[in-house]
Amino acid sequence: MKFWSTTAGLDDAASVRVATMLEAAAFDGIICVDHADPRGCSSELPTPCIGSGIRSWVRIEAMADETNWLNFANTIRLPCPANTLSSIAGEVASAAVYAQGRLALTVDTAAEWNQSGSLECAPDTELARIDEMTSAVRRSWRDGQQGCGGRPTGVAAYQIRAHPAVALPVLGSGESPAHLRRAALRCDGWVGGPYSLEEVLGYADTLTGLRIDHGRIDQPFEIMVSFREAPSAELYKRAEDWGVTAAIWSPWDVAESKSLERCRASIEWFADQFIRAAN
Structure with missing residues (x-):
């Protein structure tokens, strides 16, 4: 079992310090949640999106400079006017170069906003658009240049000079049958939570079955x-037996405050209980 953390709920200014703490404690990686939020945005017009804080790839570049082997994943929302094909392909590729390939792209769909009516995009159409964009992004990373037609990738040809030396994993998300199927058939992994253990086992079983089929x-x-459950060796062992490869845990969820010293103490406790003990 691998162990990751997340920047969700973490102050931007603390990210680099926490990344060095996680690496020292032998965590495998950290997921950087992007702040671009499609609520209130038109799916057609390039209007600004609600959001605050530093974008995930900027955080990753800063954390990569201060770490040696810690892995990163950035979670972006699609469809979202702030996340165009050229911005994703170029900025994530640049972050991957800074991180020397220690990066995966996680696509977090905007289905929740569709259901509330904030985006005029049905879930099946949304997934088709996401597939089109992620396929184009992969081609950009491979070839260093891209010219696409049609929506949502209708942009003039452009070139990415700093593209990843190796293929970056693309991870899916979402709990619906369509989202799970997309992750199993088109992605290199799936990210989700928080869930109960029983929910996790159900999703893992579905993903494994689709990959077999x-x-x-x-x-x-x-x-x-x-x-959702408190961390325990039994919890992680059962999840691993069902195909879960990584558990995500946030020290600031259990610390009495979000001070760096409180986070350090929580990180050290977790590492002693579940990471170093396993080694």
């Missing part, structure tokens, strides 16, 4: 989740 069971695939 479509001949992808032998390909690398990450299942990364956060749990």
Whole structure:
């Protein structure tokens, strides 16, 4: 079992310090939540999106400069006018160069906003648009240049000079049958949570079954989740037995305050209980 943390709920200014703490405690990585929020945005017009704080790839570049092997994943929302094809392809690629390939792209769909009516985009249409964009982004990273037609990737040809030396994993998210199917068939992994253990086992079983049915069971695939239950060796062992590859845990969720020293103490406690003990 791998162990990751997340920047969700963490002050931007503390990110770099916390990343060094996590690496020293032998955590495998940290997920950087992007602040661009599609609520109140038109799905057609390039209007500004609600959001605050530093964007995830900027955080990753800063954290990568101060760490040696800690891995990163950035969670972005699609569809979202702030996340265009060229911005994702270029900025994530630049972050990957800074991180020397220690980066995965997680696509967090905007289905929740669709259901509330904030975006005029049905879930099936949304997933088709996401597939089109992520396929184009992968081609950009591979070839260093891209010219696309049609929506949502209708942009003039452009070139990415700093593109990743190796293919970056693309991870999916979402709990609906369509989202799980997309992750199992088109992505390199799936991220979700917080869920109960029973929910996690159900999603893991569905993803494994889909990968078996479509001949992808032998390909690398990450299942990364956060749990509602308190951390325990039994919890992680049972999840691992069902195919979960990484558990996500936030020290600031249990610290009495979000001070760096409180976070350090929580990180050290977790590492002693579940990471160093396993080694």
